Amino acid sequence: MCKGLAALPTACLKSAKDIKHKQVFLRFLIQKRDPQAADKKLIKEKTETAAAAKSIPTPAEVKQWKKSFNHVISSKTGRTVFTNFLRSEFSEENMEFWVACEDYKKSEPSKLASRAQQLYQQHVEADAPSEVNLDAATREETRRNLENACPTCFNGAQKMIYTLMERDSYRRFLTTKLIQDLCRTQTSRRD
Template identity: 70%
Template sequence: MCKGLATLPATCLKSAKDIKHKISFLLQKPEPQAAEQKQMKEKTAAAAEKSVPTTAEVEKWKESFSHVMNSDTGRKVFTTFLKSEFSKENMDFWLACEDYKKSTTSKLATRAKQIYQQYVEADSTNEVNLDAATREVTKQNIEIADPSCFDEAQKMIYTLMEKDSYRRFLNSKLIQDLSNIHSRTVKEKKENKNNCERVKNRQALAGGA
């Protein structure tokens, strides 16, 4: 019989057991990176769930374009549709104009020039579809650079999106898929409720018997 462990002092044996316990605990503990990845996935899933529009929202969007534009989620969904049509610059310009109106007086001139060069100027990077007259008026307005200098151009792009893109959006696969998702969800919830009621009824009958 091996007497090696028996000859060790009790304190040494206790220390050895403590070390063994700590090693076992560390092996079971998830790696920090894995834990962070799991937490990130959970946050992403939660954010994605929040970004899904409700049935009421989707139905509102079908009523009028203003409901789409007055909703953060509505604008995001509509922007996704515009991307598919290669006309995202219209929404980008409209949002840039909204943001411009909130600029401080000292930054209006610089910001106005940036927006003009990016969206309004002929052959600009993200040129929006404006007629020559509106383009010229806007060019003159930025010389003054007050909060309303893009109003006419912004209104024209809003009308363009409403009369053109929005109509196709209503008939798009994107909006149909959103409607179908909610239809399936409502149906599933109804079926689950009915199943629960049937189970309760069976349990009640079994208990009475």
């Protein structure tokens, strides 16, 4: 009868942990295999950061952001500031996926199937390079939707990620020093 992990010698357990760490490291290297894509992503991030620095939100805009997540995501500046916040939490793939879904809906009908496959492989598929956190049922529903690619085939997954950002990340975003400082700036301008 199996006695569990306690019955194994510590040398075996250490070897198993080493193998697991090597697998994780190799998976990381495989995902980072395209240096040009990484360079493009870095350039895009720098451009977005520079754009965010140039377009400081107005006091009215920040006030709207505090009212609802929809106001943040509907504003280009709001999305940029929120994406930078998500980047600090290592969850920027959520906004990338949401924006990619919005762009996908505007695709030409002849390009839907190929764009759907790319979007699925980039964000939805298990172990995707920018995998978003979806439950198994939504992931499977999205996979089935690819068989008949249409503008709405990612709606369930997109809604789940929107809700995740709204209920989780957005609440922390509102308590960041940046938002607090922007609110203080508003009140000092009124005085």
